[in-house]
Amino acid sequence: MSLARIQVPASAKRGEVIEVRIAIQHAMEAGFRYDNNGRTIPKNVINTLVARYNGTEVFRAELGSGISANPYLQFFMTAEASGDIEFSWVDDAGERGSERAAIVVVG
Amino acid sequence: MPTRRQFVHAAGTLAAASLLPLDVAAQSDPFAPLIADFTGGAPIKQGRVTLDIPELADNGNAVPLRVSVENDMSSASHVQRITILSEKNPRPVIGTFHLTPRNGRALISTRIRLNGAQRLMAIAQLSDGTYWSASADVIVTSSACWDES
Numbered sequence: 685m686s687l688a689r690i691q692v693p694a695s696a697k698r699g700e701v702i703e704v705r706i707a708i709q710h711a712m713e714a715g716f717r718y719d720n721n722g723r724t725i726p727k728n729v730i731n732t733l734v735a736r737y738n739g740t741e742v743f744r745a746e747l748g749s750g751i752s753a754n755p756y757l758q759f760f761m762t763a764e765a766s767g768d769i770e771f772s773w774v775d776d777a778g779e780r781g782s783e784r785a786a787i788v789v790v791g
Numbered sequence: 792m793p794t795r796r797q798f799v800h801a802a803g804t805l806a807a808a809s810l811l812p813l814d815v816a817a818q819s820d821p822f823a824p825l826i827a828d829f830t831g832g833a834p835i836k837q838g839r840v841t842l843d844i845p846e847l848a849d850n851g852n853a854v855p856l857r858v859s860v861e862n863d864m865s866s867a868s869h870v871q872r873i874t875i876l877s878e879k880n881p882r883p884v885i886g887t888f889h890l891t892p893r894n895g896r897a898l899i900s901t902r903i904r905l906n907g908a909q910r911l912m913a914i915a916q917l918s919d920g921t922y923w924s925a926s927a928d929v930i931v932t933s934s935a936c937w938d939e940s
Contacts, residue, residue, distance in 0.1 A: 701895035714882075716881065740893070742894060743889065743890065745888045746889075748885060749904070750875075750877055750883075750885035750886065751903055752853040752854075752904055755902070756902050758857075758900040758901070759888070759899045760894050760896035762893055762894070
């Protein structure tokens with residue numbers, strides 16, 4: 685289970701384009717490193733990340749080993765109604781994670 | 792009836808003609824096969840895409856990168872996909888991002904690993920089927936440690 689932090693504005697006007705940022709704690713192991721015994725540390729990166737806003741997919745990222753450890757992503761979306769933005773992701777080891785944040789739409 | 796000499800000459804010319812363009816393309820543009828994978832052979836135009844990356848990056852393990860596309864993200868014509876390609880990373884496709892009209896603004900940013908100084912390319916696919924691209928060169932003083940170190 686990875687830890688993640690989502691940042692969205694505290695509130696938004698209806699129709700406003702808001703900035704969404706997420707940082708996930710994950711080594712994004714590239715598979716090119718060796719452990720102390722000389723064995724390759726297997727590649728294990730978050731390969732897919734999906735963001736759903738009130739259940740509808742608004743953003744999807746296919747990531748590789750070229751993304752830094754503890755991946756950070758920023759994108760925008762139009763605030764339409766109060767609700768949740770939910771991120772879910774899966775890594776090469778099949779480990780899944782998810783995190784949500786509240787979107788508050790005023791006016 | 793062609794003589795043997797004529798036949799050998801013709802065969803040699805044919806072979807050279809068919810091999811040479813492929814060879815040259817492979818050597819001069821490491822992006823070519825990656826672009827073909829992404830676009831399926833559709834033509835790419837320069838422009839509309841802005842690729843922001845520091846000219847000089849101290850730490851190749853985390854280089855900030857931002858891609859934006861001149862597009863109003865209306866449902867008629869919006870950015871569907873953005874991909875980021877690296878010239879020298881062992882896995883050259885850094886990431887592909889899928890957008891929808893709900894995004895409202897065609898901009899993504901992240902932090903990437905770079906295996907040395909190189910050129911990066913960002914390609915955006917629009918919903919009207921056109922592809923746009925931008926490139927940027929970046930110098931990395933300390934590469935991401937791909938090799939044992």
